[in-house]
Amino acid sequence: MSIAKKGLxxxxxxxxxxxxxxxxxxxxxxxxxxxxxxxxxxxxxxxILLINIGFCRSEYYGRKPMQVTPSDIESSITEAIELGWEYRKPGKAIKLMDGELFYW
Structure with missing residues (x-):
């Protein structure tokens, strides 16, 4: 399984x-x-790693719009690797949420 290439x-x-x-x-x-x-x-x-960013980007619920930056992604990838994400091996997607990895 892989991520669709468009927009990567x-x-x-x-x-x-x-x-x-x-x-x-x-x-x-x-x-x-x-x-x-x-x-x-x-x-x-x-x-595949699914990074839970902890917020939605909806403004309909009175939230301020938030941005996801490359540094956010980099720190999450580093954290997932330290927690044991085996990014080269195929397998079910894994989710990084609140400092823990969960199989998805």
Whole structure:
């Protein structure tokens, strides 16, 4: 399984190439106050990491618009690797949420 190629963003963490993706448009789910997960995958197309960013981007619920930056993604990738994410191996997606990894 791999992330759809259209709209991927490249990031290098500890000399490894990863790709991540964030929707330009706010999704239907986000409009209804559901927290957003950002998919990340190593260039070898191993296990997908879903980074829970802890907020949705909806302004409908009185929230201020928040941005996700490459440094946010980099720190989450580093954290997931330290927690044991085996990014080169294929397998079920894994989710990083509140400092823990969960199989998805």
């Amino acid at each position: 963003r490249k990031i290098i963490v500890t000399d490894e190439v990863f790709y991540w993706k964030i929707r330009k448009k706010i999704s239907h789910i986000e409009r209804h106050n559901v927290e957003y997960d950002i998919p990340v995958q190593h260039e070898s197309e191993g296990q």
